[in-house]
Amino acid sequence: MENDSYVGFLENICLRIYREREGGEPKAVKIRRMDDMNKRMVEELLKAGGRIFTIDLDKEEKMPDETHLWERLEETYAEKLGFIIFTVRGGEKFERLRELMQRINKKAQGSLNIIELEARRLPKELIELSSGMIGLEKLSGGVDKISTIRVEVDREPTITTFDYIFNKALFNERSLFNEALEDVKREEKGLFKESTNPAEEESPLHFNIKVFLVRYLVHELRRKGEKLSTREEILKRIKTEKELATKVVPDVMVGDEVYEVETLFGPHAGGEPDLKINRTVDKYDGTSIAKVNIVMDNFGFLLHMKDLFRKKECFKGKRFNVEFYTLDLQNKKLISLSDFAEKFKQCLSSINKKSNSSHVILQNSRYEDLKKIEKQL
Structure with missing residues (x-):
């Protein structure tokens, strides 16, 4: 049918x-x-x-x-x-x-x-x-x-x-998902989109999540009293696609934290999409970064949730902290792996x-x- x-x-x-x-x-x-x-x-x-x-x-x-x-x-x-x-x-x-x-x-x-x-x-x-x-x-x-x-x-x-x-x-x-991301790109006359540098051969989803992260970080910094109202002010404070070290280019960086967007779209060496996360995290060994935040779209986050918990354990030996997040487009913020898993657990309990x-x-x-x-x- x-x-x-x-x-x-x-x-x-x-x-x-x-x-x-x-x-x-x-x-x-x-x-x-x-x-x-x-x-x-x-x-x-x-x-x-x-x-x-x-x-x-x-x-x-x-x-x-x-x-x-x-x-x-x-x-x-x-x-x-x-x-x-x-x-x-x-x-x-x-x-x-x-x-x-x-x-x-x-x-x-x-x-x-x-x-x-x-x-x-x-x-x-x-x-x-x-x-x-x-x-x-x-x-x-x-x-x-x-x-x-x-x-x-x-x-x-x-x-x-x-x-x-x-x-x-x-x-x-x-x-609703795609339209919510497009709305973010239109906010404040396109300020957050204009303040986000694209990467070569980047998928629309990957770029849109980067724009969402810039918007999220701008609002977090504004709440702390920083004045970020122009493209120049944002670009100076929040770096996108700017080289940190040789062959190390974070998607988004603010201070000593980086945000890496992972859609896991292939192809991948060895045919294992989740190993892409390992390579992303490992590239920050030997840098001054204090925290690596991996941000995924919600559907991918759901499909790989168990893998992400396993990886979080594996990364505990790193010098820097590693956290996993997905999007809360309703409230324009990030939701952590543990909070997402708890909501998923509640969801499963109601399935007939x-x-x-x-x-x-x-x-x-x-x-x-x-x-x-x-x-x-």
Whole structure:
């Protein structure tokens, strides 16, 4: 079903993982009906490498041909990272799909990584956490009065379904998250944007978070009595993209503290996005910096939360302090890893884990990230 609730959310998670692991944009392919033409196309295109391939089997009486599907899945391991998502509704059809995938995996001697996901009722606070802590009352439809987001209503997406609200809050080009960052760039006649130096080959998200940090720091310094009302005054006090030492260029620096923006978009050496943080922190060894603040977008922060706690422990031996933050766009401030985790813990406690809405089976060639998501959600 077009714009099917929860499936779009899963596709966006796959998109994020692809951007971090491989860099760039994968090709999206959707099959909503397995007629003869589509079956031939599936046989030709069903190679996951470089694609997010979604196949809706809900309207199909028969499952895909076992032999052809096995041959195509086997070929995915010669390709780069990609995802194949099979979606169905209803327990009986889900069981048939599960049995099919188990038989195929048996032929593959257990070499296929298959994840089973079941759509659950999710609290609106999860969306707020992922989209910059912005209250969902800004959306139409009275979302602020709803405590739990429905997966679907009578098998049709509505303005209260998870996909609809998540897209409006985070994934759309004009989402609440993106619009809040654009608003910061327009504040005080564009003062904070004009006071932020761009870097070469910098993504729009990376630059926008830098502008947010400049705005945040200016207001913190103003509260302490400093007069920062012109571009020249800000540039003198808050350095952006200015070399500190040989090959050491902080994103943002004020005094003996630096702020480094990490979106973790790839490609990365070794294919491990989180190791980029290690390189960022290690470059300050031998400098006079007293504190390194790693700032990430909220969705990336959520996906890597456990990794960040582990890294914080690893960095305790550093001469300088290392902290992790994400954005509170509602209050125009930063939120620490511990505070974010506490809010996430409260969020999880309200999830109804017994929901039996639409089911999803996902197969890919590198699935550790999705297993993390499955455990957290």
